[in-house]
Amino acid sequence: MEKKKYLILTFGCQMNVHESEKLAGILEKNGYEVCTNATQADVVVFNTCAIRENAEQKIYGNIGELKNIKVAKPDMIIAVGGCMSQQNNYANEIMSKFPYVDIVFGTHNLADFEALLKKKIETGKRISSITEDETIALRDSLQIARTSGTNAWVNIMYGCNNFCTYCIVPYVRGREVSRPEKDILREVEALLKEGYKQITLLGQNVNSYRGKDEEGNEISFDKLLADIDKFDYKFRLRFMTSHPKDLSSEVIDVIAKSKHICHGIHLPIQCGSDKILASMNRKYTTEKYLKLIDEIKTKIPDVELTTDIIVGFPGETDEDFEGTLDIMRKVEYMQIFGFIYSKRKGTVAEKMADHIETKVKKDRLSRLLEVKNEIINRKTQEMLGKTYEVLVESFDEKTNTLYCSLDSGKTITVKGTKNCIGEFVDVKVTSVRKSVIYGEIVNTEDIANFKEKNFKYPIEVSILPKDQKGLKLLRENKKNQKAVNDLKSKK
Numbered sequence: 494m495e496k497k498k499y500l501i502l503t504f505g506c507q508m509n510v511h512e513s514e515k516l517a518g519i520l521e522k523n524g525y526e527v528c529t530n531a532t533q534a535d536v537v538v539f540n541t542c543a544i545r546e547n548a549e550q551k552i553y554g555n556i557g558e559l560k561n562i563k564v565a566k567p568d569m570i571i572a573v574g575g576c577m578s579q580q581n582n583y584a585n586e587i588m589s590k591f592p593y594v595d596i597v598f599g600t601h602n603l604a605d606f607e608a609l610l611k612k613k614i615e616t617g618k619r620i621s622s623i624t625e626d627e628t629i630a631l632r633d634s635l636q637i638a639r640t641s642g643t644n645a646w647v648n649i650m651y652g653c654n655n656f657c658t659y660c661i662v663p664y665v666r667g668r669e670v671s672r673p674e675k676d677i678l679r680e681v682e683a684l685l686k687e688g689y690k691q692i693t694l695l696g697q698n699v700n701s702y703r704g705k706d707e708e709g710n711e712i713s714f715d716k717l718l719a720d721i722d723k724f725d726y727k728f729r730l731r732f733m734t735s736h737p738k739d740l741s742s743e744v745i746d747v748i749a750k751s752k753h754i755c756h757g758i759h760l761p762i763q764c765g766s767d768k769i770l771a772s773m774n775r776k777y778t779t780e781k782y783l784k785l786i787d788e789i790k791t792k793i794p795d796v797e798l799t800t801d802i803i804v805g806f807p808g809e810t811d812e813d814f815e816g817t818l819d820i821m822r823k824v825e826y827m828q829i830f831g832f833i834y835s836k837r838k839g840t841v842a843e844k845m846a847d848h849i850e851t852k853v854k855k856d857r858l859s860r861l862l863e864v865k866n867e868i869i870n871r872k873t874q875e876m877l878g879k880t881y882e883v884l885v886e887s888f889d890e891k892t893n894t895l896y897c898s899l900d901s902g903k904t905i906t907v908k909g910t911k912n913c914i915g916e917f918v919d920v921k922v923t924s925v926r927k928s929v930i931y932g933e934i935v936n937t938e939d940i941a942n943f944k945e946k947n948f949k950y951p952i953e954v955s956i957l958p959k960d961q962k963g964l965k966l967l968r969e970n971k972k973n974q975k976a977v978n979d980l981k982s983k984k
């Protein structure tokens with residue numbers, strides 16, 4: 494008998510990508526297999542994001558795109574979970590706006606998805622289940638269908654206590670809860686045995702990890718990193734996301750001495766004005782941030798720093814914004830993710846005075862991108878002729894191109910063969926064009942010994958890390974009216 498099919502559309506951050514892997518695990522355990530088109534799917538799950546208002550509109554648009562298919566295929570189950578569903582009253586809104594949505598569930602009861610799906614199949618009734626009761630321990634025991642290639646995500650903690658005034662996360666993901674160290678070590682070791690080459694520890698603020706060891710002693714983030722670093726495999730260890738107020742000297746020391754931890758640190762500054770940082774409730778000043786950067790650069794001279802920046806926060810003046818550009822130039826980041834501030838319902842910043850005009854915000858973002866490009870172009874030019882150890886992450890068969898990642902997460906493109914995927918190779922940078930870095934493998938004699946590995950990739954398969962991809966996929970479905978008509982004629 495043909496297996497039933499599922500499709501998961503993921504919006505938002507890496508945390509959601511990994512939670513979609515858990516949802517995929519539940520579906521696969523229940524006999525479903527992945528498909529790439531909603532017209533084939535028996536279950537479609539939207540794993541939603543609430544970080545920006547336009548993300549919400551995109552998700553609503555995407556759910557709307559499924560209406561036609563649901564009419565043609567009424568047994569298809571549509572579920573909506575994640576941060577958007579968890580927000581106050583959103584579950585009711587989704588249920589009333591989209592009468593063809595069958596299940597709504599929140600971030601806290603992801604582990605209940607199996608039971609909710611069974612109940613829907615048995616009773617045929619629509620279900621909305623949002624809970625504040627944290628079933629996090631259950632979530633950690635779920636089977637995970639990993640689809641992130643050579644990388645495996647590992648949650649070390651959930652929730653956030655920081656309440657940055659622009660952010661909805663503490664309201665939809667609750668307070669911080671750290672996993673016991675032994676559970677994390679067990680999961681990491683199993684992944685390394687399976688052959689994963691990169692482990693990325695996940696948490697909203699990993700630096701405030703406070704787990705317990707088997708004797709009940711408190712374990713801080715530096716100790717956890719040091720313990721994972723002891724594993725005797727060839728692998729790379731990353732973590733995200735760091736909060737500058739909590740990144741300790743001990744963590745920097747562990748990174749500096751480690752064998753496996755990437756010398757790439759993502760440290761969101763968000764803004765270069767002390768007035769705005771206070772208004773964002775970030776609890777550090779530019780002076781403290783720059784001191785931390787100095788310490789990092791002194792202890793880890795080859796560090797590659799990356800950051801997030803919000804432009805146009807309420808009350809941001811031209812002078813405040815110049816402060817942000819100034820920090821960018823001082824730190825010389827290897828990558829900068831710039832965002833325009835957007836109001837989030839339910840946050841403190843939503844009610845602040847002096848919201849900035851859209852045009853001003855857009856102009857500031859363009860200016861930020863100009864400065865970012867100047868910095869990154871200069872930094873990438875400095876890489877010419879140097880050799881780096883990189884992880885080969887993927888391969889394009891048409892052009893025999895390998896895509897490899899540096900410690901900073903930036904990509905280097907080289908020619909090579911498929912058996913290199915999942916291997917660490919030394920690459921010499923040979924040219925840089927428009928910030929795309931090209932290189933060649935130096936240790937070519939090793940290549941013949943590499944065995945082909947079978948990593949599962951997310952791209953165009955089950956879990957779509959970029960919301961645009963989700964939208965594109967559904968648009969393709971809409972265009973694919975023939976498939977919908979065929980379904981209707983089968984009815």
Ligand code: SF4
Nearest residue numbers: 653655656657660662
């Ligand atoms: S640290 Fe701030 S920005 Fe990050 S999740 Fe917590 S509240 Fe949001």
